[in-house]
Amino acid sequence: MPAEKHTYIQIHPADNVLVALTNLSAGTPINFGGHTFTLHTPVEAKHKFTIAALEPEAPIHMYGVLVGKACEHIPQGTALTVNNIKHASDDFKLGSRKTNWVVPAAADAYRDKTFMGFHRADGSVGTANYWLVIPLVFCENRNINVLKEALSAKLGFAKPRGYESEVDNLVEMYRSGKTAADILQADLQLSPEAQTTKKLFENIDGIKFLNHDMGCGGTRTDSDSLCGLLAGYITHPNVAGATVLSLGCQHAQAGILQTEIQKRDPNFSKPLVMLEQQKIGTESKLLHEALKQTFAGLMEANQQQRQPAPLSKLCIGLECGGSDGFSGISANPALGYLSDILVGLGGNVILAEFPELCGVEQEMSDRCADEAEALKFMDLMRTYNARAEADGSGFYANPSPGNIRDGLITDAIKSAGAAKKGGTSPVTDVLDYPEKVTKPGLNLLCTPGSDVESTTAEVASGANVVLFTTGLGTPTGNPIAPVIKIATNTAVFNKMPDILDLNCGTIIEGEETIAQSATRMLDYVIEVASGLKQPKAVILGQDDFIPWKRGVSL
Template sequence: MPQNTKHTYIQIHPADNALVALTNLSAGTVINFNGEEFTLVTPVAMKHKFTVGPLNIGDEIFMYGVLVGKACEYIPKGAAITTENIKHAADGFKLGSRKTDWTVPEMASAYKDRTFLGYHRADGSVGTANYWLVIPLVFCENRNINVLKDALSAKLGFAKPRGYESEVDSLIEMYQSGKTAADILNADLQTSPEGQGSKKLFENIDGVKFLTHDMGCGGIKTDSDALCGLLAGYITHPNVAGATVLSLGCQHAQAGILQDEILKRDPNFSKPLVMLEQQKMGTETKLLHEALKQTFTGLIEVNKQERKPAPISKLCIGLECGGSDGFSGISANPTLGYISDILVSLGGSVILAEFPELCGVEQEMSDRCATETQALKFMDLMRTYNARAEADGSGFYANPSPGNIRDGLITDAIKSAGAAKKGGTSPVTAVLDYPEKVTQPGLNLLCTPGSDVESTTAEVGSGANIVLFTTGLGTPTGNPITPVIKVATNTAVFNRMPDILDINCGTIIEGEETIAQSAARMLDYVIDVASGVKQPKAVILGQDDFIPWKRGVSL
């Protein structure tokens, strides 16, 4: 990563005509760039960008070596670029020549013989965890899922012990003793020590996960079919030992469709699977009694499974970002890209998703596809998705959130150019449409929204048994069955939100660590998490986020 010696600003790519401020820069700051000195004419906030030459209306702005915007008013040399003076712009794309040459990181050889302790499945995959799933085929069964959760979690020792009941007790005590609202608001609530909870009954099972959703019927049939594919991805997932599925009976998402999707992903499927239909069974009591008995006996069986060594080629890592900032593309995301290249070189799989955040780098990604067929599929998915979004009144250009913009990602192309760095430099071996499953090693492109939870949900459904999730603003996102490792792009957010963040890449911004050094530290942590030696914060907190994608609705 090119760096200024004082670590105050950098040029990311030699073709860029905008620099990134690594710290707050005041108007009048002298910039030494390419042997020339000039003075900032406006303040530039940390993570934001400023021009290295004057720009007239229509002039192009480049970052990461690609077009990311155009000036919509005159911008003097040394001025901050903002949402007021530039607008989103990105280059077009077409089928080009294959550009699949790449350099394997030198560090890869150090991990060639590394292993992790995982759960070996009959289909050859290896899980980084061992869960039982309880899921509804339709939202009508959500209440019954929650009844089963209330009945099973605490008794089996899987309930998270940390709650805020003691704090509520303190509030009640203050109210009953006559304290005013002002007294209560000014009170310092004491957090009680975390309890131990009940001892786990089944030591080799990481948990029983109860998923709910608002789909399965009442919407368009393609969404319910996609839901069945997603749920099949979770049931056949290497981190899942068995599942209980509740169906009402009359919904679009039929049990037969789910079973077909399961066999599509695993023709020799042999995991314990409990399928119960309420309209056939009659009363709720009959349904829930049968669900309890069959789930419990299934747990007895899968508790016999134990962790055994596996090569790290059995890892499938989902690459995700959320709450991104102006440092994402120069610290945490390139670190994930470095890890991606290491894993691919060793025969592992990685998933790069969030298609709205590949806007502007379509040419590069399509050229990296191993075959023209995959390149054409990628381009078609990008065009179709953007067209659907525009038909609903919001194209890819509207992807950056207020938080992204506040912290330096002021156009979708700027955000996308940095987000794409998570995918490293290796060739694209497969392009997948949601909710397809990863079947090949290497870099897989998966069509998902940019929305954090929907995209993470989809990556896991496609087979990710670890997710690396970068964030500059801080987000608690997790997943019910796959460990989500939260990577901070800057030290400030890492120190401010230590309860939800696992790894700090702000050391790169501060010049204390190279991307390669950060990647080695992170990959060692990934192996520990995959082995069950360490737990990421999202797992400790029970952050079980699960949102299926309603196609075309979300960016």
């Protein structure tokens, strides 16, 4: 049965604030806990208000954890703002293991289901089949772009947008004597997309070109991490093979990349083209060799075809960006329920964005399967936050202006809701960036909260699908893994249908339960993993790729 619709809710019995599900005006009667009081101030949807009056330094609890403290006297029924509360979170320490959990009953319906994927020699299964062209250092970005211009359109992988004809119209208006005011008032309609060239290699989803600004000039730690990240992409199940261009003198050496590849796949056998410009000589020789060897590799990669695979071969990255006050009560818990289903089936899920686990460290460390992993998680959290604070911007500074505007006014409030994506299963492994997932179950991966850096890292660690919740809307995608965008509220889903795939606002409106939303989402994941549907980020060619420099990025 659908959930009942309410205008405000208490998320956890220990919470001393309520969340408005619709805009509430001052004077609105609130019936809670057998008592009635009226709102002292208006409260916008997604924002929180006090159940009882709070004095300065009084703790504020949401999701059953400390998320802030009062800065001043806050009357009963008052909206929480950045002016009357401040970030606060509980300390954490090594506790006892709390790894008991129950696999959702809904998992039974998926035990015999499969998706159609690309089976790799290492036993992994891809949800897509891409060829990569990668620079080991930013000096090769121009050569990468030349290869992109030469290959993409001719092989049928370019994505024409249709905007060129709009520019033609603007040029014609200018030539005909139209003024700037005329142009600004013109109603330009996007022309139908030009006919795309038929793909030459039918079993290849595309060639992806991963430009970046790293590889030399920074710290050796950053260049080594870059090699690990790139190795994660080259060995990824969604990748059939790769072309790598190196200058030769940079920190990120080809030998380091080869070592990182061997760490992740000791029996690596995919076609791999490695070319060094300072050895080959002229740009022309380099590019001619790259074109020939890449084309030969594409011919080999095209032999791969989709075959049935169990859902245990899915590795789902859990991500959120442009979060709002509904994220933690609609889309994120739905992802958590889906995560528990997949873990119950033997699959993998990755929960990252460590700045957005601030305040829930005790719960997450207690859920670690053994003490060694719990200690590793706590150490990563403390070290990361200390680095941030040393630069004057601790985890407390994570919420963006958009987060704050839509109800996430402290990092702990944001984190408590973000952690819901990880469900309730035990943490089987804790990974530092850019380590690879090797154990089934829930994996914690140290990344920034920054959407693209975190998504880039999750995919490098093995995510072959990414589920991305958003309350404000974001076009974020990834070059090789389908990123499925899930709205936390119906308003943003209706406003931005060109970049959002699924809507969990139905939970807020009482039309659907969290479990129903999760299984609807999982059914969509299976279709995407099988190549039957394309998320909007894939259709738009939203190939966001940003390696993390291990300095401070929240």
